[in-house]
Amino acid sequence: xxxxxxxxxxxxGREGRFLHFSHLVARRIVDRDGNLIGRLRxxxxxxxxxxxxxxxxxxRPAGQAPFVLIASGRQVSDWTSDPIVLSxxxxxxxxxxxxDETQILLGEALLDKQVVDVSGAKVERVNxxxxxxxxxxxxxxxxxxxxxRGLVRRLGWEKAVDGSVRAFRPKAxxxxxxxxxxxxxxxxxxxxxxxxxxxLSQKSxxxxxxxxxxxxxxxxxxxxxxxxxEALETSTAARVLSEFDDPKVKQDLLAExxxxxxxxxxxxxxxxxxxxxxxxxxxxxxxxELLSHMEPEDAKAVTHLMSHEEDTAGALMTTEVVTFPRSLxxxxxxxxxxDLAPELEFLYQFYVVDERRRLIGAFNIRRLFxxxxxxxxxxxxxxxxxxxxxxxxxxxxxxxIEKYNLAAVPVVDAEGVLVGMIxxxxxxxxxxxxxxxxxxxL
Amino acid sequence: MEEEAAPLTGRAAPRRRLIGREVLLFLAVIGPGIITANVDNDAGxxxxxxxxxxxxxxKLLWTLIPITLALIVVQEMSARMGVVTGKGLSDLIRExxxxxxxxxxxxxxxxxxxxxxxxxxxxxxxxxxxxxxxKFISVPLAAxxxxxxxxRGTYRLVERIFLVACVFYFVYPVSAALxxxxxxxxxxxxxxxxxxxxxxxxxxxxxxLVGTTIAPWMQFYLQSSVVEKGIPRDRYWITRWDVIVGCxxxxxxxxxxxxxxxxxLNRHGIAIQDAADAARSLEPLAGRYAAGLFALxxxxxxxxxxxxxxxxxxxxxCEAFGWEAGVDKKWGxxxxxxxxxTAMIVLGAAVVLLxxxxxxxxxxxxxxxxxxxLPFVLVFMLLLVNxxxxxxxxxxxxxxxxxxxxxxxxMIVLTALLVAGGFGLKIGKA
Numbered sequence: 001x002x003x004x005x006x007x008x009x010x011x012x013g014r015e016g017r018f019l020h021f022s023h024l025v026a027r028r029i030v031d032r033d034g035n036l037i038g039r040l041r042x043x044x045x046x047x048x049x050x051x052x053x054x055x056x057x058x059x060r061p062a063g064q065a066p067f068v069l070i071a072s073g074r075q076v077s078d079w080t081s082d083p084i085v086l087s088x089x090x091x092x093x094x095x096x097x098x099x100d101e102t103q104i105l106l107g108e109a110l111l112d113k114q115v116v117d118v119s120g121a122k123v124e125r126v127n128x129x130x131x132x133x134x135x136x137x138x139x140x141x142x143x144x145x146x147x148x149r150g151l152v153r154r155l156g157w158e159k160a161v162d163g164s165v166r167a168f169r170p171k172a173x174x175x176x177x178x179x180x181x182x183x184x185x186x187x188x189x190x191x192x193x194x195x196x197x198x199x200l201s202q203k204s205x206x207x208x209x210x211x212x213x214x215x216x217x218x219x220x221x222x223x224x225x226x227x228x229x230e231a232l233e234t235s236t237a238a239r240v241l242s243e244f245d246d247p248k249v250k251q252d253l254l255a256e257x258x259x260x261x262x263x264x265x266x267x268x269x270x271x272x273x274x275x276x277x278x279x280x281x282x283x284x285x286x287x288x289e290l291l292s293h294m295e296p297e298d299a300k301a302v303t304h305l306m307s308h309e310e311d312t313a314g315a316l317m318t319t320e321v322v323t324f325p326r327s328l329x330x331x332x333x334x335x336x337x338x339d340l341a342p343e344l345e346f347l348y349q350f351y352v353v354d355e356r357r358r359l360i361g362a363f364n365i366r367r368l369f370x371x372x373x374x375x376x377x378x379x380x381x382x383x384x385x386x387x388x389x390x391x392x393x394x395x396x397x398x399x400x401i402e403k404y405n406l407a408a409v410p411v412v413d414a415e416g417v418l419v420g421m422i423x424x425x426x427x428x429x430x431x432x433x434x435x436x437x438x439x440x441x442l
Numbered sequence: 443m444e445e446e447a448a449p450l451t452g453r454a455a456p457r458r459r460l461i462g463r464e465v466l467l468f469l470a471v472i473g474p475g476i477i478t479a480n481v482d483n484d485a486g487x488x489x490x491x492x493x494x495x496x497x498x499x500x501k502l503l504w505t506l507i508p509i510t511l512a513l514i515v516v517q518e519m520s521a522r523m524g525v526v527t528g529k530g531l532s533d534l535i536r537e538x539x540x541x542x543x544x545x546x547x548x549x550x551x552x553x554x555x556x557x558x559x560x561x562x563x564x565x566x567x568x569x570x571x572x573x574x575x576x577k578f579i580s581v582p583l584a585a586x587x588x589x590x591x592x593x594r595g596t597y598r599l600v601e602r603i604f605l606v607a608c609v610f611y612f613v614y615p616v617s618a619a620l621x622x623x624x625x626x627x628x629x630x631x632x633x634x635x636x637x638x639x640x641x642x643x644x645x646x647x648x649x650x651l652v653g654t655t656i657a658p659w660m661q662f663y664l665q666s667s668v669v670e671k672g673i674p675r676d677r678y679w680i681t682r683w684d685v686i687v688g689c690x691x692x693x694x695x696x697x698x699x700x701x702x703x704x705x706x707l708n709r710h711g712i713a714i715q716d717a718a719d720a721a722r723s724l725e726p727l728a729g730r731y732a733a734g735l736f737a738l739x740x741x742x743x744x745x746x747x748x749x750x751x752x753x754x755x756x757x758x759x760c761e762a763f764g765w766e767a768g769v770d771k772k773w774g775x776x777x778x779x780x781x782x783x784t785a786m787i788v789l790g791a792a793v794v795l796l797x798x799x800x801x802x803x804x805x806x807x808x809x810x811x812x813x814x815x816l817p818f819v820l821v822f823m824l825l826l827v828n829x830x831x832x833x834x835x836x837x838x839x840x841x842x843x844x845x846x847x848x849x850x851x852x853m854i855v856l857t858a859l860l861v862a863g864g865f866g867l868k869i870g871k872a
Contacts, residue, residue, distance in 0.1 A: 112536050114764065125764020127541065146764065154541040222528035222672060248672045256674060 018142065019079060021106055021129035022154050028083035029059050029071075031090040037069060038062045040084065042107040047191065048198030050184035051140040054131070055103055059093070067095035079131075079139050101192035106141070109190040114224065115144060116187035121212040123219045127151045130180060144186055147179030189224035196231035210236060214243035222252055229253050230262065238269035247281040254278070255286040264293030271345045272298065273318035273426065276305035305420075313397050314390030316427060317411045317420030322350045324377050326360065331373040333380075337365075346423050349408040352381045358416040359385050364407070387412045390419060397422055398430030402438075474667035475521065475681065478660050479688030480608045483695055484747035485565025486558060486812075488740055489805040490654045491696045492720040494647055495703025496713060500623070500631040503700060505651055507632065510693040512849040513656050515842050516820065517685045519827045520661045524668030525678045526836045531665045532762035534832070535822050547818060548759050554815040555659050555755040557808035559790035562751060564801040565744030567794050568717035572737035578795060585791035588749045589784065593769055604746035610739035614698035617727035621705040628701055645860045646810055652853060653813025655692065661819055663754045666761075699723070714802060752786035814857045820850040 021043070029037045038061035045052035054073035061069055070093065077087040104110070110126050117124045127150030132142040152161045165172050187199055200206070208216075213232075217225045217240065229237060244250050257263040267275040267290060279287045279302060291299045301319045308314025322340060324333055333350075341347055350368075352361040361381030371380050387410045388397050401409050401424055411420040424431060494502045520531065527534060536544040566584045567577035630636075638644070664685070673681050702723040707714065714720050721736030728735045753769075756779055760767035766776040773780050793799065824846050828837050838846070 112540055114533075122766075125536070127764070151541065151763065155545055156542070221530075221533070221669065224528075252672055252674070 017080065017133045019131045019133065019139070020145075020153060021111065021131060022150075024079070024084075024131075025107060029057070029086060030083045031086050031088060031093075032077070033089065035090050036062055036083070037086070037090055037093065038065075041068055042105045043073075044103045044105050045141050047102050047104060047188075047195040048202060050182075050202070051132070051134075051142065052183070053134075054139045054141070058105070069093040070096050073139065076139070077137065079133060079137070101194045102198055104188060104191050104195060109188055110144065113188070113190050114220065115189060116216050116220070116228075117146070117181045117185060118187055118208045119181065119185040121208060121216055123216060124181065127154055141183050143180035143182055145178065145180055147177065148174070149178055187228065189220060189228065191227070193227055193231050196227055200228075200231055200233075206236075210239035211243045214240045214245075218244060218246055218249055225249070226253060226256065226258075230258060234262070234265050234269050237266045241266060241278060242270060242274040250278055251282055251286070254282060254290060260289060261293050264290050267302070268294050268298045271318050271320055272301040272305055273316065273420075276302045276315070280306055280310075308390060311394045312390065313388045313392040313394075313411050313422060314420075316394060316397065317390070317422045318346075318426075319420050320344060320346070321410070321418060321421045322347070323353045323357070323418060324350060326352050326354070326376065326378040326381070328377050329373065330368060330371050330375050330377070330380060333368060333377060334373075346408065346421075349406075349421070349423075351410055351418055351421075352377050353418055357418055359387060359410055359412050359418045361385060362410065385410070385412075388422070389413070394427055394430050398427045398434055401427060402431050402434045473684065474664055474671060475517065475684035475686070475688035476691070477605065477667065477688075478517070478664045478685075479692040480605060481663070481747050481750050482655065482657060482660055482692045483608075483611060483743060484558075484562060484751070485568075485740060485744040486561040486805045486809045487654045487696070488699065488743060489561075489565070489714075489720070489802060490647075490650045490809045491699035492703045492707075492723065493714055493802075493806055494651060495700040495723070496707040496720070497643070498647065499704040499708040500628050500701060501637050502647065502651065503628065503632040503697065504635040505648065506693050506697055506700075509652055509655050510689060512652075512845055513693065514686055514689045515845040516656055516661065516823070516849070517664055517689055518682060519823055519838065519842065519846065520665040521668045521681050521685050522678070522836055523823070523827055523833070524665040525673050525675055525681065526833050528669055528672075530669055530758055530761050531662045531823070531826075532758040534826050536762045538826060538829070538832070539822070544762050547822065548762055550815055550818060551658060551662075552755065552759060554808075554811050555751060556786060556790065557804075557811045558657070558659065559748065559752050559755075559786050560793050561805040561808035562744045562748035563791045563794040564799070564804050565740055566748070567799075568801045568805075569737040569740035569744060571716070572718055572721060572733050581791050581794050584745060584748065585787050588745065589787050592749055592753055592783075593780070604742060604749075607742040608746075610735075610742060611695040613724060613727055613735060613739070614695060614702050617724045618698045618702040618705065620726035621702060623701055623705040632697075640859065642860060645856055649813035649853070649856050649860060650806060650809040651813075652849075652856075653811070653816055654809035655696065656816060656849070657809075657812045658815045658819040659751060659755060659812075661823060662758045663750070666754065666758065702726075716802060720802075748787075748790075752783055752790065756782045756786060810860075813853060817850045817853045817857075820846060820853075824850070 024040055024043070026039050026041075028039055031037055038059045040057060041060040042058040043054045044056040044058070046055055054076075057071045057073060057076060059069040059071060061067075071086055071088060075086050075088040076084060078085045106129055110129060112126060114123050114125050116122075124144075124146040126144045126146065128145035129141060130143040130145055131139050134140055149158075152158055162175065165174055184202065188196075191199070213236075217229060220228070229240070232240065241250060241253070254263050254267075267278065270278070275298075279290065282290070291303060294302070305315065305317070305319065320343075322337070322344070324336070328336075337347065337350075347365070349362065349364050351359055352363070354360055361377075361383060362385060363377070363381045367380050367382075386400065386404050386406070388400055390411055390413060397409060400406070401422075406424065408421050408423045410418055411422060413419050523529075523531065523534065529537075532544070532548065535547065563581050563584065567581050570580040571577065668681060703714075703720070706712075706723045706725060707719070712719060712722065717737065717740060718733055720740075721733040724732035724736050757767050759782065760776075760779050763778075765778040767779040768776065771779065794801070824838070824843065827833060828843070830837055
């Protein structure tokens with residue numbers, strides 16, 4: 001969602017004035033005595049701030065010097081003049097490189113590069129950057145420019161194009177329209193992992209839904225996709241991973257992961273059935289390698305799920321099931337659920353089992369609220385046990401879920417032992433056609 | 443090419459056995475090189491090779507060996523950049539050289555590729571004229587069909603059908619053989635250049651031969667398809683073979699088209715003025731069905747390339763400027779993409795409908811334009827592929843650099859000579 005703004009609405013006085021990065025690049029810079037230092041080459045900012053001030057000014061000295069001189073942003077006394085005037089003396093400037101990896105150079109890492117616009121969940125290409133002069137003569141990065149005007153400005157045709165558009169249609173939308181995206185909604189794709197983590201720690205960035213993030217990452221070239229994915233928090237990465245539509249993307253991110261241990265951590269965080277789905281799509285050696293990095297217990301659960309034939313209940317089910325003994329009270333059950341909640345994805349349907357884990361009843365969270373705290377689960381649970389078997393097909397499972405209006409159905413083996421559970425979203429594509437047919441009386 | 447044969451990781455290549463799963467892997471990765479090769483033999487390509495054979499006999503066959511070498515080197519560079527950077531060529535040019543250079547390069551390519559699109563529609567017109575169908579019916583129909591196929595997204599299926607239809611090219615070797623050329627002469631002319639001239643026709647033909655074989659847009663197309671396939675670096679060796687085989691197929695087809703035309707047309711002093719003339723090169727094989735066979739082959743090649751070329755052109759222009767692109771996007775999301783694509787097709791087809799439009803000549807001249815635009819693209823490719831910050835250890839070896847730079851310089855010199863001679867090209871004039 002690009003913001004529209006009147007370009008010159010706030011450019012009264014020096015403070016609050018917007019400058020274009022493209023206008024600053026290659027501008028001459030003089031020291032406080034008026035000696036020519038060179039031309040502006042680039043500007044650096046610190047990542048992870050919504051309005052980052054310019055940290056350093058990179059100056060290419062006049063002549064053929066093979067190094068750049070660095071001035072700090074605070075040493076600039078006037079950004080708007082041409083040449084730009086520094087408050088320092090030429091002799092105080094040092095040649096050098098950028099200080100740490102939480103900084104990026106505007107020209108090197110942003111201009112002409114692709115960035116993620118988090119507010120619109122889109123990948124954009126940066127045509128220009130707009131910088132804002134704030135109090136004390138400090139210059140901060142405010143927006144990136146992704147619009148046509150920015151492009152025309154970069155080509156050096158701003159005056160000619162503006163003039164001819166104005167001559168034909170003085171009120172043309174083109175003249176007022178700037179497509180700007182606030183920097184705090186921008187995720188750069190060219191940055192060091194540490195810098196990316198800083199950006200991703202910002203609130204405005206984390207507002208993006210994992211499903212949207214997955215779609216954006218799929219749009220990015222693989223080289224830009226990987227560092228962002230690897231900078232995500234493990235829990236976010238796990239949710240994003242199960243949202244990818246393209247199996248090649250998952251493969252790319254896991255098989256080529258720079259840290260297999262971290263990839264394995266991401267898989268552990270996912271519900272076992274989702275992890276099994278992802279691993280089943282990978283080449284066997286990659287899957288084995290990742291499994292070997294996982295906690296033995298999680299790895300076992302996942303391998304077990306992978307051993308079932310595709311599109312059977314056994315392959316669809318998750319082993320993350322909440323079970324209770326029949327003698328537990330409602331109050332005790334609530335307490336246990338509170339303890340389990342952080343670990344679980346699905347907290348709605350629960351099962352009562354005997355000492356050999358055979359299924360004897362089921363209840364959902366609503367029923368739990370309807371009974372007194374002292375009541376035992378034996379009275380809470382529904383006495384019937386509707387269930388499916390591991391070798392049942394996906395469509396059979398869907399038929400059961402549809403018929404009994406369930407949110408989840410338990411999976412039991414031949415001895416009646418509860419081995420897993422299938423939630424309705426895992427068979428949604430099978431359930432919907434059944435529901436439609438009924439609705440249309442076919 | 444030996445130094446390039448090592449895998450990109452820098453480690454020695456382990457012995458590969460192509461059994462079971464490996465074969466599946468292979469099939470999953472191949473495609474971009476072979477498809478690109480077949481789009482390469484489009485209307486302009488068939489016409490240029492036919493004209494070369496008809497006009498100069500077997501005397502230009504020698505060019506095919508250096509052209510093949512250059513083609514392999516250049517295409518391999520594209521594919522390698524795609525695999526290593528995971529980005530398209532126009533993307534890389536924009537990111538490394540900024541807006542201005544990218545803009546002017548894109549304008550050049552848009553124009554050159556507009557010329558190519560025109561030549562594809564000219565191919566449609568020329569081929570169905572053999573069946574006596576007016577271009578005022580065939581060309582608008584082809585434009586509408588292509589537009590819908592691509593925008594409606596059934597394109598992948600169509601691509602396969604077209605590819606299968608490319609077996610048409612195998613009629614050329616058979617026809618050439620049945621015409622009994624003097625093989626020793628053919629062989630000699632393939633290896634030893636003789637009767638080199640410096641007049642406009644000869645120079646123009648040289649430029650067109652290179653331009654049609656190593657077309658600039660192919661480099662963008664190949665790199666994007668490699669990126670889209672998401673080929674991992676450890677499987678790049680397969681892509682390399684895909685590219686090499688594709689290049690060889692392209693040039694073997696070119697070789698036999700030239701030989702067939704040399705024996706049937708040049709020997710009898712027949713100049714090609716329309717598609718029916720070019721079709722006579724298939725008479726030794728097909729007799730009186732030659733015209734029909736040629737028409738179908740040319741129609742297939744024209745339609746195939748008319749579907750791919752404008753689409754890929756618009757795609758990489760959008761990529762360079764960061765505009766939404768792709769047939770999976772809605773019209774409102776990707777306005778620039780759809781308008782440019784539609785404009786390419788509509789304007790490309792419209793020009794061909796002008797009365798007295800010289801079909802053969804335009805197909806040939808569009809390939810000359812390709813050849814003139816090629817060095818600009820090659821320079822960018824060479825600068826990019828040698829950037830260590832981009833390519834790491836996968837930068838070009840010295841052999842690749844020499845071949846590619848020589849190609850670039852030769853093309854510039856040929857163009858300069860052609861311009862100095864005042865562009866007096868007569869080839870293909872009716």
